[in-house]
Amino acid sequence: MSRLAVVCGGSRGIGGAVALLLAERGCRVVVLSRDQDSARAAMEALPGGDHLSLSCDVSKEQEVQRSFETIQKTCGSVSYLVNAAGINRDSLLLRTPPDLMVSMLHTNLLGxxxxxxxxxxxxxxxxxxxxxxxxxxxxxxxxxxxxVYSASKSGLQGFTRSLAKEVASRNVRVNLLLP
Structure with missing residues (x-):
């Protein structure tokens, strides 16, 4: 039985490339994206079969819970998780509206x-x-x-290091890549 990989932000960019690589290596892949059509198109382009696509805005707790419940019911346990979903809107802090700050922090860190x-x-x-x-x-x-983007990614670094220590004894590896 192939291992299950969930790729958040898997419809394009780094996430799309990771989803493709995992599928080529024999994983069953779940592509998560805010846009269902993009998720489906990315999933259909993957080699092999039995992949899944779901619409999920990772910044929204209810959508994440619902998506992972669906994954558990239809695909089983998750072996790999890749968090590649992210947004960046370059702007000087003095010109960045608070709603954009919140959106970046919610997607890039809370997600x-x-x-x-x-x-x-x-x-x-x-x-x-x-x-x-x-x-x-x-x-x-x-x-x-x-x-703001830098703050969200710095927070992700601290979160990743701490989580790695929390789950190491349970044989779960947690790493951060800095492209």
Whole structure:
């Protein structure tokens, strides 16, 4: 039986490339995207069969819970989770409206927290699995015009390190990539 991989933000960009690689390596892939049509198109382009696509805005707790309940019922336990969903709207802090700040923080940081929590429910029974969060070098170095984005990615780094320590004894690996 192939291992199940959930790729948040799997319809394009880094997430799309990761979904393709996982499918090529024999995983059953669940593509999550805010846009159902994009998720379906990305899923249909994957080699092999029996993949799944779901519409899910990772910044919304109810949608994440519903999506992972569907995944558990239809596909079984999650072996791999990749958090590649993210948004960036470059803007100087003085020109960034609060609703855009909240949107970036909710998608880039809270979204990964929510999906990790949802996926861990199945990864811990039986123990084992891997989570990869996609961060950014900007979270380490900063960049003019990206203070909010940088803050969200810095937070993701701290979250990933702490979560790795929380679940290491249960044979779940948690890592952060900084493209």
């Amino acid at each position: 990964s927290m929510l999906t990790c929590r949802a996926a861990l429910r199945s990864m811990l029974r039986p123990p084992g699995g891997a989570i990869v969060n996609i961060g950014s070098v900007v979270g380490l170095k900063g960049n003019a015009g990206q203070s």
